[in-house]
Amino acid sequence: MLPDAWNLCISPKSIKKPIFYRVNQCLRDACSASKKKNCKVFLDCGRGPKYNNFTDNPDWEIWKKDGDASSCLSNNGTFSYGIYEHAAFIAKRDSIVVRYIYSLFWGFQQISTLAGNQVPSDFVGEVLFTMGIIGLGLLLFALLIGNMQNFLQSLGKRRLEMQLRRRDVEQWMSHRRLPGDLRSKVKQSERFCWASTRGVNEEELLKSLPENLQCDIRRHLFGFLEKVSIFSVMDEPILDAFRGILRQELYMAESYAQNKGGPIEKMVFIVRGQMESIGSDGNAHHLSEGDVCGEELLAWHLENSSLNGGEKIQGPKLRLFSNRDVRCITNVEAFIFQSSDLVDVTINFERFLRNPRVQAAIRYDSTYWRIKAAKHIQVIWRYQRWRRMRKLRALNQGWHPHGRQLPPRY
Numbered sequence: 001m002l003p004d005a006w007n008l009c010i011s012p013k014s015i016k017k018p019i020f021y022r023v024n025q026c027l028r029d030a031c032s033a034s035k036k037k038n039c040k041v042f043l044d045c046g047r048g049p050k051y052n053n054f055t056d057n058p059d060w061e062i063w064k065k066d067g068d069a070s071s072c073l074s075n076n077g078t079f080s081y082g083i084y085e086h087a088a089f090i091a092k093r094d095s096i097v098v099r100y101i102y103s104l105f106w107g108f109q110q111i112s113t114l115a116g117n118q119v120p121s122d123f124v125g126e127v128l129f130t131m132g133i134i135g136l137g138l139l140l141f142a143l144l145i146g147n148m149q150n151f152l153q154s155l156g157k158r159r160l161e162m163q164l165r166r167r168d169v170e171q172w173m174s175h176r177r178l179p180g181d182l183r184s185k186v187k188q189s190e191r192f193c194w195a196s197t198r199g200v201n202e203e204e205l206l207k208s209l210p211e212n213l214q215c216d217i218r219r220h221l222f223g224f225l226e227k228v229s230i231f232s233v234m235d236e237p238i239l240d241a242f243r244g245i246l247r248q249e250l251y252m253a254e255s256y257a258q259n260k261g262g263p264i265e266k267m268v269f270i271v272r273g274q275m276e277s278i279g280s281d282g283n284a285h286h287l288s289e290g291d292v293c294g295e296e297l298l299a300w301h302l303e304n305s306s307l308n309g310g311e312k313i314q315g316p317k318l319r320l321f322s323n324r325d326v327r328c329i330t331n332v333e334a335f336i337f338q339s340s341d342l343v344d345v346t347i348n349f350e351r352f353l354r355n356p357r358v359q360a361a362i363r364y365d366s367t368y369w370r371i372k373a374a375k376h377i378q379v380i381w382r383y384q385r386w387r388r389m390r391k392l393r394a395l396n397q398g399w400h401p402h403g404r405q406l407p408p409r410y
Helices: 002-009 013-034 039-043 045-056 058-064 067-071 088-092 096-112 124-176 180-197 202-207 211-221 223-227 236-244 296-303 339-348 356-364 367-396
Strands: 247-251 256-258 266-272 275-279 284-287 305-308 311-314 324-328 332-338
Touching (some): 013 067, 088 096, 124 180, 180 247, 211 223, 211 236, 223 236, 223 266, 266 296, 296 339
Antiparallel strands (some): 256 324, 266 332, 275 284, 275 324, 305 311
C-alpha cells in the first residue's frame, strides 16, 4: 500500500493534484478512524523512500495492516471518489507515461462531455471542480459555435449579396415592365458577371493596396499585354502606364464590341472567349484569347495629339469610326482601354510612343492595319488591271491608249 502511495506522490503535479487530494483525504479519514497518534506522519509524501526508517516503529506495522487505509487504493473500498473513481487507481501504476496519458485522456473526456458522464461525491472541492469543468466545456463549446457561425457567415456573405442583387434586379425589371427576352438576357448577364468576378470589385481591392504592390499585381494580372506585338517593343514605364488604365469588361454571346459606322471608344484585349471581326466587304476574321481589336485607336490618338511647350494641346475633337463589326461568338472576358484614358497616356508618353519600332509594330503587326493594307493593295491591283485591260481594248480597236488613232495595219 505504501509504495503505491509513493508512486501517487511522484506523478506529474498538474495531473495528480485533484486525485491526490481525494486519496489523501481517504487516508486521513482512515487515520482518524484508527485513532493512532503518529499515523499522519506516514502520509507525508515529502519523505519519499525514507519510509524504511519507520521499520522500528510498532505503529508502522499496525498501520500497514490497517484495512481502511489499504482500501483507499483498492477497487473494493468504501470511500467515495466521485468523478475520480476510475482515475484514482491508475496512480498505483509504476509507469509515469501510463499515468500521464490516462490522466490526459480523462481530462479530455470530461471537457468534451461537460462532465456529463461523472457523478461527483459530496466533497465541496470536487463539486466545485466539476462545476469548473462544465463551465470550461461550455465556454469552449460557445467559442466553437461562434467561430463556426462566423465561418459560415463569411462563406454565405457573397451568396447573400448575389441573392439580394438578383431580387433588386427582378423588382427593377418588373417595375420597368421589360419583355421576357430582355429579362432573360439580363439574368444571363448577371450570372456571367458573378461567375467571372465572384462578387469581388477588383478595382476597389487594388486601390486599397500600396502603390508598389499594385504595380506588381498588375504586372502579374496583365502579363498578356507583353505578348501583344504592339506592346512588346515598349519600355517598362510605358507598359506600367498602360496597365494602370486597363479595366475589366464582360461581353455576352451575340453582343457587339464594335458596330460598323459607330465610334470606336475602346481597345479590347480578349482574355477568354471568341469574337469575330466582319469587315465592310463581308470578310470575317476570327479573334480568340490573346487577340486585340480596336488597336487603330492607339495610332489614331498618336496622330491627333501633340505637345507644345509642355502643355497639352488637342486638335479638333474628332472621333474615330469603325468600318467593321466585332461580334462575340461566346461569352467573352476582356480588358479594355477607354478612349479617354488613352488620350492622357499617349500625350504623356508621346515621345516614347513615336519610336520607329513602336510605330512599326502599330502599323505592321496590327490586324486592322494589315486588313487596311490588304484592301489598299487590292484597290491598286484592280486599278492596274483596269488600265491594262483598257489598253488592250484600245489596241484591238485601233486606238492609241492616250486617245490618238493608230495608223492602219498592212
